[in-house]
Every structure is written in structure tokens, then in C-alpha cells.
Amino acid sequence: MSLSTAGRPQVRKSLRTALSHDVTNGLSVALGLLLISGGVHLWLDAAAAASAATGVIVASPPDRAAPRRGKLRQLLPAALLSLPLFFAVQMLHTMPGRLGLLLVPASFLAFLAMAWGKRGIPIAIALMLAMVFSMATRPPSGLGEALARTGHMALGSALYVVYATLMNLVLNARYRTQYMADLLLSMAGLMRAQARQFRARDESSDVREVDAPALGAMLRAQAALADQLQSTRDLVFESPRTPYRQRLAGMLMTVLEMRDHLLASELDLETLRSHPRHGAQLAAMRSVLEAMAGDVEALADALLQMRRPATIADRRQQLAAIPADADETAAFGGPSPGQLARGLANRLAHLNDETVRLARLARGEEAPDLAVVRAHWQVFVSPTEWSIRPFLALWRWDAPPLRHAIRAALALATGYVIAVLMPWGSHDYWILLTIVVVLRGSLAQTLERRNQRVAGTLVGSLFAVALLATHPGPVELLLAMTAAQAFAHGFAVRKYTLTAVAATVLGLVQAHQLYAGAAPTFALGERIADTLIGAALAWAFCYVLPSWERTQIPALVRRTVAAQARHARLSLSLGQLHALETAPELEWRLARREAFDALSALVQATQRSLSEPRAVQPPLEPLERLQAHSYQLLAQLSSVKSMLVLRHDRLTPSQVQGPLERAARRIDEAIGPRPAGAPERAEPADAPDAAPAASLSSGPVPLPDPFDQDISPWLLRRLDLAAGIAMQIKADVAQILRDPAMLPAGPSQQPRSA
DSSP states (O other): OOHHHHHHHHHHHHHHHHTSHHHHHHHHHHHHHHHHHHHHHHHSOHHHHHHHHHHHHHHSTTOOSOOSTTHHHHHHHHHHHHHHHHHHHHHTTTOHHHHHHHHHHHHHHHHGGGGGGGGHHHHHHHHHHHHHHHHTSOOOSSHHHHHHHHHHHHHHHHHHHHHHHHHHHHTHHHHHHHHHHHHHHHHHHHHHHHHTTOSOTTSOGGGGGGTTTHHHHHHHHHHHHHHHHHHHHHHHTSSOOSHHHHHHHHHHHHHHHHHHHHHHTTTTHHHHHTOGGGHHHHHHHHHHHHHHHHHHHHHHHHHHTTOOOOOOOOOHHHHHTOOOOTTOHHHHTSSOHHHHHHHHHHHHHHHHHHHHHHHHHHTTSSOOOOHHHHHHHHHHSOOOSOOSHHHHTTOSTTOHHHHHHHHHHHHHHHHHHHHHHSTTGGGHHHHHHHHHHHOOSSHHHHHHHHHHHHHHHHHHHHHHHHHHHTOOOHHHHHHHHHHHHHHHHHTTTTOHHHHHHHHHHHHHHHHHHHSTTOOSSOOHHHHHHHHHHHHHHHHHGGGSSOOOGGGTHHHHHHHHHHHHHHHHHHHTTGGGOOOTTSHHHHHHHHHHHHHHHHHHHHHHHHHHHTTSOGGGOOOHHHHHHHHHHHHHHHHHHHHHHHHHHHSGGGSOHHHHHHHHHHHHHHHHHHHSOOOTTOOOOOOOTTGGGSOOSSOSSSSOOOOOOTTTSOOHHHHHHHHHHHHHHHHHHHHHHHHHHHOTTSOOOOGGGOOTTO
């Protein structure tokens, strides 16, 4: 393989990153810093420009690619709340004791912003940056200088809020396209991960690599996709009124259908992999699935590069040509492996249809059907208003945001005391800054940030030393800060180590400008020591008032089971739908989103718990089983849904209506909400692991070819399996909530399946 050929995948990956919405947003933030700081420098002076740059840096953390509505509300809290903190630190600059008494409660209140989740984290960081950069200045000579600095900082913040709001409007169309392209790349990655499982067990010696961890990897990939889907919905579904927006919204709806078909392709795959004679069929399907993934990647690249996408080949006939071995039924005792292979190929054929449709939508050759989204797009996107409810819900001793705020305040108090006592006390802000960026709500996130922060600071400090040693002028410093801001903001999500390098350069150069009259360089050893001290404190305080994941698991389990039950109930009533405008269609789509989101939250919490001490970990085995069974139930219902919606003309209504109702009732009895006052039913711990209850059909029914005959028997089989999985979910939940490792839940919160 030539060097150029070997480098192509890495080149494509780098190009996709460079054209992503994160980098575009980072460049937009950096341009704002350049224009505002440079403009203030030309208008006033270098000192005013340095304070204005602080205002820009403080106001910028909440500035991410976002919908047009609510953008101003997203930016204002950080800009407004940071001003009094900046001024208060200025006034207490020469009084370390009083300054410490301000920093500790202010840090506590700042970290309470994390109660608002992803929207609150940038605000907490912005407030801490305001105090840290205020500490980095020379002590003011009096009230007048403190007011002047605060006024210049307010000017920078105000100008940046206006600039960021306008730039978000200008870049809105590009952001929509970039988010859609990123989603397509994630979907293609999920398709490739699924394709790797399409191999017989003895096909190669490395099949173990996709055997045991395959389900866990798929669950994590699905969880990441669910999180990314909501961010994409927020942008793409907002006001889909123009033809271009409608095309993107139609593509997003198609991706949702692709996810369902890909999920359904899990069905019967494990059974087929255990039959070596079907290796050729699996290889053929794997080849088609990998080709479809390549088509989706090419479509994403075309969107990022603003090219007209190419057409996508229709591979339905190729899948339909995969043969079934008719001589296996008697030996297998039910659907033969050949029939299962045909069924799997048929599900991939539906994935192929959606992939072809995706390209046609992107090329403008097919009109999107967006009746539900046009009428109800507001219910699919995240709210933009700030509600007081998260703050009111904080005041429980076991509330993770409250415990994290206390933990952070104590860590910063300790760091401040150490910083004041250190010989180089003039750099006390750097220890605090390290604690702010490293300390996270969970041990897993803190450990990851600790290592990346230390490595990034070491490299960034070397860059800063080299830069300041050249005695650069104001223009050179401003350009260096602009470049550092672009990297720090643009790679915060994608590669935090690079962000840590750039943020170190940005912070040190900004502190150098704020501290007028300081030496042109600083001691590298002191900066590294500050970083190590701050990272060690952040790590140590993870164990103070910890919020172990097991305290959140019961609520996540209940949410997951409730979402699964509601999704099952609505999925099995799809045969009653007649038009996309009807309320049941909207209700089902929202239920499907909640089912995936709830399972995603449970998977992520379980994954984070792996970094916690073994003594406080939740019961991992039953949690993994619950996740697997929930994933399988979603797969079964996805298959049922595709039959009811896409192939209803090949169903016999009189044959499936009764089983649909009975399956819905059986699933609801297993995992649905318990009526008020209904007694708990004792269940043997191993009962649901046995064979499922009586079949929903009247007896064994021969399974026809799924490509060209009545598919009612296949639907009945899916309903039987779904009902059995619901019983297994019930057993999983009971075992999890009875486990001694779990903290007891209140009696009013106990689910029926407990």
C-alpha cells in the first residue's frame, strides 16, 4: 500500500473535522475576538482592549451552533452575571482574606448553573473565567480604575453578544447542513459497526473481536447517535418552511427510519452466525451494508463540501437474490436459517430503500413528506426558555448538581489557600482555572479531563514561553490570541487535548496583557506546578460528597422501562393509522424518541460507573442484560412497525389484529404502569428467563418468503418474541432494584416490575 493511499482515510477525517460546525463556530468566535479587541484597541488603548477581550472570552462559552430562536437568551446570562463578579474581585484584589470569602460562595452559586444541564455548564465556566481573569490583573489603583476595567469588559461582552447573535443568523443555513452531515457520518459509522457482525463464527480467527463486546459497542454507538440526533433536531426542525430546510428535515426523518431498520437487522443475526454454512449469505449482506455505509459517507462529504450529491445505487435486487436453503426446516424446528437469512436480507432491503431515498432528497429529486414536522416542529426541539424548576429541584441532599457545587467550592477554597501560600502567589489564578476546567460531575469525566489538561498545559506553556520570549507587540499578541481562541473553542468537544493546549496559550497571553508592566516571560516550572496542583485537587475532591452513578440508576431504570412500555403500546397500534397528520403518528414519534433517549442515558450512566471504585458500582450484569433486552425489544418493535407501515398491503388484517391487541396487553402487563392501589405480584427470580407464555397465534404457522408473499406469519413471530422480551425486562428490573448495591428508592417510586 502506498503512503498516499494509506493517508487518505486520515486526510478525509481531517477534512471532515475542518468543515464541521464545531470548527466553523470556533472560527466565528475567534473572528469576534479579533474584531472587538482590535476595534477597542484602535478606539481607546491597549489596556481597554485587554479588558474588552476578557469580556469576549467570558461571553463566548455559551456560543455554540444553535437554532435562531433563543440565541440571545442563551448568551445573555453569562454576559450579565459575570460583570458583578469581575468588579467585586477587582475591589477585593488587595485583600486575600476577603477575596477568598467572595470566591467560595460565588463558585458555589456558579456551579449551581449545572442544574440546567448542557445549557448551564458554559455559564458556570463563564462566571469562573470572569473571576479568574479579574484576579490576573494588576490591583486597581482605586474605584475609578476598577469601574473602568469593568466597563471595558462590559463593552466587550455586549459587543460580542450582538455579534454572536448576528453571526448565528448568518451561519444558520450552514450549521443545518453541517449538523446533518455529522449525523450522516455517525449513521455510516453505525452501519459499518453492524456490518462487522455479519460473519459466521468460524469465518476468521478474529471473530472474537466482534463477539463479546459487539452489543456493548452497538449500545454505546446508539447512545451517542441518540444524543447527536437531538442536537440535529434542534437546528434542522426549526421552522422548516423553505424548500432547502424541508429537504434537510426530510433527510433527518429518513435517518430516523434508517436507524429503525438498522436496529431491526440485529434480529436473528446471532442465530445465523452460529450456522457456518450461511457464511456466504452473511458475507453478501455484509458487503451490501458496507457499500451502503460508503454511500452515506459520500453523501455527508458532498454536503460538507457544498457539492451536489451523487446518486446512490439501488441494491434491493442484489439482496433479493440471496438464496434460502429450503432443506433445513425439519432439522431446525421452526424458521430455518435460510428463511431467517431471507428475512434479514429483506430488512436490509428496507434500509437500502431509505438510503436511496436519502440521496434523492439531498438531490432535490423527491419531495419530503413533513406533515407532522411542519405542524408540530416545536415539540421535537429542545426548549430555549430558562425555567426556575431545575433550581427549585436542587435542594435535596442527594441532588448531583448541589453536591457538585459544594464539592467545587471546597476544591476552589483549598486551591486558593494553597495558591496564596505559594512563593509565586501572583499566579494564584492558574490553580483555580485548572480546577474549574478539570473538575466534572463524575469521576470518569474528571479523570479524562485531568490527563488531557495536564498534557495540554505542558505543551501550551511551552508555546506561550516561546511566544512571549520574542517580546511580541500588541498586534502579534492579538493574532496569537485569535488563533488560540479558534482552536480552544472549535475543538472543545472533538479533541479536548488540543483545546487544553490552545486554552493554555490563550489564558497565559491574556493574563500577560491584563497584567500591564509584568515581565515578558514567566517561569515555566511555576506554571507546570500550578497545573499539577490544580489537577491533583480536582481529582482528590471527586471523592468528597461523590455522586456515584448507582444513586441515579433506579430513576434511569424506571424511565427506561416506562418509555419502552409506552413505545410498545403505540407501536402496536400503528395499524390504526391512516395519515401522517393524525395525532397517533406524532405521539408515536415522540414515544420513540423518549425510548431511545432513556436507554441512551442508562447506557451512558452504566459506562461512567466503570471508572468508579468497585465497592460503589451498581449491579453491572443485570444492567447490561436490561440494556440488551431493551435494545432487542426496540428491534422487534421496529420490525413490527415496518411491517405495519411499509408492507400493510401484504398483511391479512383478520389474522393480525387480535395478536396485536394481545401482544400490547401482555407487554403492558409486564412493564407498563401499575394502576393505583394494585397489589404487587411476587415473581420467581428466574421465571421470566424461561420460555415465553403461550404463542399469540393459534399454533405453528409456516413462514413464507418475506420478499413476495403474505408476511402475517412473520408479524406474529415478532409479536411473540417481543412479549417474551418484555417478561425478561421485568425480571431484569426486579433484580437491579433488589440488589444490595443499590440505594433504596422511595415506596412511591417503585415500578410495577419491582
